[in-house]
Amino acid sequence: MTEDESELPRRRWSPWGVLALVMLSGLAMVRNGADVGDGPPQPTAAAAVAVPEGQPPGAMPPAEPAAPAQVLEHSSVQRIRIPAIRVDAPVMTVGLDPQGWVDAPPAEDPNLAGWYLNGISPGQRGSAVIVGHVDNASGPAVFYGLGALRKGHRIEVERYDGRTALFEVYGVEVFSKDTFPGSRVYGDTGRPELRVITCGGGYSKAKGYAGNVVVFARMVGAR
Numbered sequence: 001m002t003e004d005e006s007e008l009p010r011r012r013w014s015p016w017g018v019l020a021l022v023m024l025s026g027l028a029m030v031r032n033g034a035d036v037g038d039g040p041p042q043p044t045a046a047a048a049v050a051v052p053e054g055q056p057p058g059a060m061p062p063a064e065p066a067a068p069a070q071v072l073e074h075s076s077v078q079r080i081r082i083p084a085i086r087v088d089a090p091v092m093t094v095g096l097d098p099q100g101w102v103d104a105p106p107a108e109d110p111n112l113a114g115w116y117l118n119g120i121s122p123g124q125r126g127s128a129v130i131v132g133h134v135d136n137a138s139g140p141a142v143f144y145g146l147g148a149l150r151k152g153h154r155i156e157v158e159r160y161d162g163r164t165a166l167f168e169v170y171g172v173e174v175f176s177k178d179t180f181p182g183s184r185v186y187g188d189t190g191r192p193e194l195r196v197i198t199c200g201g202g203y204s205k206a207k208g209y210a211g212n213v214v215v216f217a218r219m220v221g222a223r
Contacts, residue, residue, distance in 0.1 A: 040134050041148040042174055042200055049171030049216050070222055071192055072123030075161035077115040080130055084153040085145035091130060093117040107133050110141040122157040123165035123222060127186050127193045134198040143198035147213045155217050167194045167217035174200045176211045185214055192219035
């Protein structure tokens with residue numbers, strides 16, 4: 001983990017949908033015989049983001065009418081905690097792979113998440129993104145239980161500036177990698193938000209996981 005932003009090249013421009021697919025390409029883990037039972041939990045229909053009546057399914061998530069208590073400045077990320085699924089993991093900064101796209105954290109460490117150094121910080125206005133593996137060759141990894149989250153669950157993101165951004169989940173969905181709705185997932189709602197992403201959906205040994213589980217959360221405070 002590092003605070004030195006000068007060590008990473010700048011992100012190549014791309015449409016959000018393409019960026020999402022490449023960023024998460026490293027998360028389609030093959031189980032290789034690991035004992036993971038029936039696989040990771042998947043989001044229920046009741047956990048989906050509520051779309052206002054008359055809006056298309058792909059519409060941006062609705063914004064809350066009230067502003068959060070505060071908006072934080074940019075800072076690197078140190079740790080993520082999700083008490084409901086017993087996640088308490090360090091967060092490393094991830095850079096770019098050889099093709100110039102956002103990389104994933106190393107799969108060998110099952111309790112490690114990644115945040116793109118040149119992206120939005122959790123607590124800033126915009127949608128910050130933290131990614132992590134669902135499993136590896138040895139079994140479940142950091143975000144194995146992500147699909148079990150429900151609306152109202154809390155996420156804490158500890159930052160290197162000593163502040164902790166507090167988020168509340170308002171939706172959990174699984175999207176096909178072939179039709180990943182980048183603008184919906186990453187779009188700026190005008191508020192500090194967080195997206196936590198791992199692999200999910202159907203699985204095959206040939207192609208890995210067919211989709212991505214995405215948690216939508218809004219900042220509700222900081223300490």
